[in-house]
Amino acid sequence: MGLDLGGFRGGDKEKRGWTYVANEQKVLIPFIYKSTDNMLISMLKQKGAPYSTQAGQVEIFNDETTDLLEEIGDHTKSGAFSTFKISGYPANFLNAGQALFAIDSTAGATWMGADAPLSDIAEGSKVEFETVVRPIPQYDVENIKMISQGPSITIFNKKDPQVVLASWLFAQYLLSDEVQVAYAKTEGYLPVTKKAMDSKEYQEYLSRAGQDNEEHYRVKIEAAKLLMDHTEDTFVTPVFNGSASLRNAAGELVESTVKSVKRKEEIDQDYFETLYRKTEGLYHLDQVGTSSMEGQDLGPLPTSSKILLISLAVVWVGILVYVIRDKMKQKQKA
Numbered sequence: 001m002g003l004d005l006g007g008f009r010g011g012d013k014e015k016r017g018w019t020y021v022a023n024e025q026k027v028l029i030p031f032i033y034k035s036t037d038n039m040l041i042s043m044l045k046q047k048g049a050p051y052s053t054q055a056g057q058v059e060i061f062n063d064e065t066t067d068l069l070e071e072i073g074d075h076t077k078s079g080a081f082s083t084f085k086i087s088g089y090p091a092n093f094l095n096a097g098q099a100l101f102a103i104d105s106t107a108g109a110t111w112m113g114a115d116a117p118l119s120d121i122a123e124g125s126k127v128e129f130e131t132v133v134r135p136i137p138q139y140d141v142e143n144i145k146m147i148s149q150g151p152s153i154t155i156f157n158k159k160d161p162q163v164v165l166a167s168w169l170f171a172q173y174l175l176s177d178e179v180q181v182a183y184a185k186t187e188g189y190l191p192v193t194k195k196a197m198d199s200k201e202y203q204e205y206l207s208r209a210g211q212d213n214e215e216h217y218r219v220k221i222e223a224a225k226l227l228m229d230h231t232e233d234t235f236v237t238p239v240f241n242g243s244a245s246l247r248n249a250a251g252e253l254v255e256s257t258v259k260s261v262k263r264k265e266e267i268d269q270d271y272f273e274t275l276y277r278k279t280e281g282l283y284h285l286d287q288v289g290t291s292s293m294e295g296q297d298l299g300p301l302p303t304s305s306k307i308l309l310i311s312l313a314v315v316w317v318g319i320l321v322y323v324i325r326d327k328m329k330q331k332q333k334a
Contacts, residue, residue, distance in 0.1 A: 023127075027098045030080045032090045034104040037251030042147045043068050045235055046139045051250075056240035058285045060250060061276045069257045069272065076261040085255055086262070095119050097127035103136060105150075107188040109223035115213045133222040135230065146227075148234040150189070161308045168312060181205070188220045190227055197228065242288030249283040 020028040033039045044051050049064035075081035084090060090102035091111040102112060111118045113131035138144050153174065155167045173179060180191035181202045191197045209221035227234075237243065256275055260267060280286055 022100070023097045025096075025098060027093075027096075029082045029087055029093055029099050031075070031101045032082050032084070032087060032093055032099050032103070033254075034084045034090050034102075034108060035251070036083050036085070036254035037247045038147050038149055039103070040065070040068065040250045040254050041237060041247070042136060042145065043139075045145045045147070046143075052238055052240075052243070052246055054238045054240075056238070056242060056288055058246055058280075058288055060246065060253075061280070065253065066269075066272050069253060070267065072254060073257050073261045073267045076258045081258070083255060083258055086258055089120065091116065091119070092121050094131075095121055095127070096125045097129060106190065106220075106223045106227050109133070109220040110188050110217060113217075113219040115217070116219065117214050117217055131219050133219060133226055135226065144230060144233040146230060146234050148236055157302075157305060157308070161311055164308050165311050165315070169315075177201070184224070185215055188224060190224055240288070242285070245283040246285060246288060249279050249285060252279055252282070 019026055022028060041051060044060070044064065047064055047068070049068075050059035050062055052059055072081065087093070089111075090099060090104055091108065093099035094102040094112055095114065095116060104112060110116060111120060113119075114126060114128050119126065135144055136146055153171050155164060155171060158164050175193060177191075177193075177196045177199050180193060180196035181199060183189060184191050184196075184202065185205055191199075191202060196202060205216070206221055206225060208216045209225075210216065210218035237247070253275065256279070257267070260271065265271070
């Protein structure tokens with residue numbers, strides 16, 4: 001990646017100092033990334049480099065990772081790159097005209113742009129500019145890969161099957177079209193079911209992009225549309241005991257490299273070997289996946305689990321009977 005910032009413009013050093021030609025300001029971070037864990041994981045995926053196995057074997061400490069971190073270090077040294085943890089929230093720099101490219105999640109689009117409804121800087125600091133939504137940077141634009149990452153709903157087995165059943169019913173409610181569409185409208189996330197995405201209500205919401213700068217904020221809806229157009233190009237990382245620690249470690253590798261460059265430390269092979277050892281120890285990655293249950297005979301299902309499965313089957317049968325009877329009644333009335 002090469003960026004021509006247009007150099008600096010001099011003035012009265014005592015009164016004005018040096019400013020960037022690109023924005024006429026003293027501050028400019030051309031490229032700033034919100035989630036550095038997603039950044040490194042995405043770069044490895046695009047390169048076809050290892051990250052981890054499905055069983056939980058850590059593979060992130062490899063030559064390809066080192067090459068990527070060296071590249072990130074070079075852009076940091078040139079002043080072209082920084083991160084959220086080091087400099088601040090990308091949207092704040094973007095909205096103040098102090099960043100050219102700001103990478104955030106689809107939900108973060110509500111904060112980004114000159115007319116962003118959730119902009120978090122003073123009105124006097126904002127500048128007018130056109131916001132364009134694009135996929136994250138790719139090594140191969142013909143083979144796009146973007147990570148899909150976020151919180152999950154988990155139902156745990158309990159001694160009381162009614163508690164588990166209640167949790168399952170609540171999960172069904174959260175997955176309903178009504179809840180999913182409402183959440184997408186306010187937060188900017190995509191509905192998690194295709195049924196909700198294809199619903200009339202959600203499609204109408206998308207069609208009204210730019211109608212206002214609140215619910216129908218253009219940038220937020222364009223980000224959602226971009227993701228919808230590339231759902232087949234998204235990927236997820238394996239989930240196992242310790243996978244969250246590995247994700248955090250990925251971000252730490254980027255953050256540590258950027259900090260070291262800013263501190264003018266020597267970035268060489270010895271540096272990365274030390275960084276990998278420290279990161280592995282900090283996040284206990286040598287213990288990741290050691291408690292995996294893969295391949296073990298777990299024996300027969302507990303009685304409580306059997307009761308739960310039977311209860312769920314009864315609920316579904318009941319729902320099906322209700323739907324059929326309701327349709328028959330409507331048909332008779334007609």
